[in-house]
Amino acid sequence: MSRALSYRLARLASTVGISAVLVGCGTDAGGGGAASGDIAALMKARNLTEADVAAALKTYTPTGKHDEYYTFASGGHSGNLIVIGVPSMRIHKYVAVFTPEPWQGFSYGDQSTQVLDAGARDGRRITWADMHHPALSETAGDYDGKFIFVNDKANPRIAVVDLHDFVTKQIVGSELIETDHGAAFVTPNTEYVIESSQYPAPLGGRYAPIETYDDEYRGAVILWKFDRERGRIDVAKSFAIELPPYMQDLADAGKKATDGYLFINSFNTERATGGTAEGRPPMEAGASQNDMDYMHIIDWRKAETLANAGRTETIADMRVIRLDTAIDEGLLHFVPEPKSPHGVDITPDGKEIVVGGKLDTHATVYSWEKMKALIDAKDFAGKDAYGVPILDFEKSIRGQCEIGLGPLHTQFDDKGFAYTSVFIESTVAKWSLKDLKVVNKVDVHYNIGHLVAAEGDTVSPDGKYLIAMNKWAIDRFAKVGPLLPQNFQLVDLSGEEMRLLYDMPLPLGEPHYAQMIKADKLEPIDVYSPIGIDPYTMKVDPNSVAAGKERIERKADGVHVYMTAVRSHFTPDIVRVQQGDQVHLHVTNVEQAHDATHGICIGSYNINVSLEPGKHTNVSFKADTSGVYPFYCTEFCSALHLEMAGYFLVEPKGD
Ligand code: CUK
Numbered sequence: 001m002s003r004a005l006s007y008r009l010a011r012l013a014s015t016v017g018i019s020a021v022l023v024g025c026g027t028d029a030g031g032g033g034a035a036s037g038d039i040a041a042l043m044k045a046r047n048l049t050e051a052d053v054a055a056a057l058k059t060y061t062p063t064g065k066h067d068e069y070y071t072f073a074s075g076g077h078s079g080n081l082i083v084i085g086v087p088s089m090r091i092h093k094y095v096a097v098f099t100p101e102p103w104q105g106f107s108y109g110d111q112s113t114q115v116l117d118a119g120a121r122d123g124r125r126i127t128w129a130d131m132h133h134p135a136l137s138e139t140a141g142d143y144d145g146k147f148i149f150v151n152d153k154a155n156p157r158i159a160v161v162d163l164h165d166f167v168t169k170q171i172v173g174s175e176l177i178e179t180d181h182g183a184a185f186v187t188p189n190t191e192y193v194i195e196s197s198q199y200p201a202p203l204g205g206r207y208a209p210i211e212t213y214d215d216e217y218r219g220a221v222i223l224w225k226f227d228r229e230r231g232r233i234d235v236a237k238s239f240a241i242e243l244p245p246y247m248q249d250l251a252d253a254g255k256k257a258t259d260g261y262l263f264i265n266s267f268n269t270e271r272a273t274g275g276t277a278e279g280r281p282p283m284e285a286g287a288s289q290n291d292m293d294y295m296h297i298i299d300w301r302k303a304e305t306l307a308n309a310g311r312t313e314t315i316a317d318m319r320v321i322r323l324d325t326a327i328d329e330g331l332l333h334f335v336p337e338p339k340s341p342h343g344v345d346i347t348p349d350g351k352e353i354v355v356g357g358k359l360d361t362h363a364t365v366y367s368w369e370k371m372k373a374l375i376d377a378k379d380f381a382g383k384d385a386y387g388v389p390i391l392d393f394e395k396s397i398r399g400q401c402e403i404g405l406g407p408l409h410t411q412f413d414d415k416g417f418a419y420t421s422v423f424i425e426s427t428v429a430k431w432s433l434k435d436l437k438v439v440n441k442v443d444v445h446y447n448i449g450h451l452v453a454a455e456g457d458t459v460s461p462d463g464k465y466l467i468a469m470n471k472w473a474i475d476r477f478a479k480v481g482p483l484l485p486q487n488f489q490l491v492d493l494s495g496e497e498m499r500l501l502y503d504m505p506l507p508l509g510e511p512h513y514a515q516m517i518k519a520d521k522l523e524p525i526d527v528y529s530p531i532g533i534d535p536y537t538m539k540v541d542p543n544s545v546a547a548g549k550e551r552i553e554r555k556a557d558g559v560h561v562y563m564t565a566v567r568s569h570f571t572p573d574i575v576r577v578q579q580g581d582q583v584h585l586h587v588t589n590v591e592q593a594h595d596a597t598h599g600i601c602i603g604s605y606n607i608n609v610s611l612e613p614g615k616h617t618n619v620s621f622k623a624d625t626s627g628v629y630p631f632y633c634t635e636f637c638s639a640l641h642l643e644m645a646g647y648f649l650v651e652p653k654g655d
């Protein structure tokens with residue numbers, strides 16, 4: 001290695017916090033010399049620059065070392081939640097949420113099927129989702145690592161994932177609304193999970209002609225009450241607020257200074273309905289006439305008091321505060337926001353609200369102090385067509401930061417900077433909250449939607465890392481046909497300038513938002529304990545089986561098979577039933593060894609469940625076809641894994 005390159009590598013190593021000796025830049029004649037030669041040769045052979053090597057050193061995570069952060073990314077159309085380690089960008093898990101998932105056995109056993117079926121709409125079982133926004137549970141505005149909530153935009157629903165075992169425990173939805181988008185977001189102590197609608201429709205799933213849009217179509221925001229003790233949403237204690245038929249977009253809950261308030265963007269305050277074949281302008285043209293749309297400001301504590309006082313009407317089993325009541329009681333106000341707003345993000349101190357306009361070049365910074373004073377003084381600039389008071393735009397803002405073309409979403413760091421995704425430019429803009437000036441930008445590839453910084457939407461962001469969640473990947477990866485992955489790009493926030501560190505193709509659906517949490521805030525369990533736990537109650541299942549108590553019992557409701565799994569056998573391993581029998585398979589993994597997971601499948605019957613150590617699962621099905629069905633363990637658990645098998649014998653009727 002040349003002396004100059006040695007020196008540069010040593011410097012590089014020191015800037016990323018490792019010793020020069022480790023990269024072999026020492027002058028000693030020992031092993032160091034050989035290593036330095038290796039690195040120089042590697043750089044040359046792979047055509048790597050010093051910046052490439054620095055990026056590699058900042059992300060490479062040696063075997064056995066763990067990541068500093070977890071990123072929980074929406075899985076988009078897949079309906080799964082993606083768990084990614086940062087800085088390595090290694091995928092750790094796809095948590096099954098809205099979609100049957102065979103490896104986890106999600107929706108292939110009785111209990112998980114019940115969870116998924118609770119999300120049926122119009123009596124229809126839904127097996128996909130358009131997941132957009134994960135929201136980690138918060139305590140005092142900071143992630144607490146206990147739960148994560150996700151939405152389904154297409155079939156408006158909210159799911160609760162428990163971060164003790166990374167399992168989806170509950171799916172709720174209301175037929176009050178037909179789509180959502182301002183979801184999921186949580187209030188600072190996770191009192192409520194917010195779900196606001198996107199495309200207006202008659203409330204409660206009614207039909208009304210599109211010509212009656214102004215009168216019959218409405219938006220709504222649902223506040224799902226979260227019961228932290230039970231780890232479930234309490235549907236009976238949840239309520240909604242009716243909103244005008246604008247297209248409500250993203251939402252954020254106030255914190256600290258803004259605690260008690262919700263902020264929801266909207267677009268299409270023109271109330272365009274489309275109708276190109278009927279002589280009306282297309283939706284997107286009709287919806288882009290006005291220079292301003294309305295940010296909704298909602299006093300949710302006041303709304304909660306009203307709901308608890310019964311000032312609601314019940315629509316589709318949901319308690320709804322009607323629009324007139326919301327206006328009369330002063331819990332809903334508007335403030336104009338520039339052209340086609342998209343992101344609404346509250347600053348860490350809770351004092352300001354940042355809005356990006358898709359067809360605007362600014363991030364607009366609203367001052368809560370100013371808006372609150374206007375609301376308190378009832379100093380309004382006017383009312384909308386439904387009577388909602390509107391604050392004056394100029395009187396409500398602190399200022400605007402000239403960002404660039406198509407600012408969308410904003411995150412924050414610990415040094416007073418904001419980071420805004422700029423869609424049309426394909427950049428991330430770093431700007432100062434203090435003087436509202438752009439500091440620098442980094443190119444991303446391409447068409448960035450959301451971005452996520454380490455704890456970047458909490459009361460105490462960490463800075464350090466940011467992920468640009470890009471919609472297009474074009475030339476970044478080897479070709480895989482016309483459907484391309486998304487591109488997650490890891491950006492280093494530790495220096496003055498942002499630096500791109502890593503490209504990660506994300507090929508499972510289109511993730512929208514993600515949240516990044518310090519890994520040491522989570523306390524996931526290793527095994528289910530005591531043996532026989534049903535993950536959906538976290539109690540020992542009444543049908544769980546202890547070793548030595550395995551049996552087959554014929555009861556009035558069918559054949560009950562009480563089975564255990566342990567390396568390397570199922571007991572019993574021969575199960576005989578009659579064609580037409582209802583079968584209830586109760587399987588307990590009686591192991592407590594970490595990672596000693598088994599699975600059990602019965603081919604042709606569409607059954608496969610996962611049995612993590614200590615877990616119990618019930619699987620009910622009708623043995624409607626006769627035949628010989630081998631069942632076997634679907635996790636390579638042991639040297640005798642292939643022998644972990646048995647026969648499910650279905651004797652033909654009449655024999
Ligand atoms: S949205 Cu997709 S890029 Cu649903 Cu949060 Cu902005």
Ligand code: CUA
Nearest residue numbers: 633635637641
């Ligand atoms: Cu148990 Cu393989």
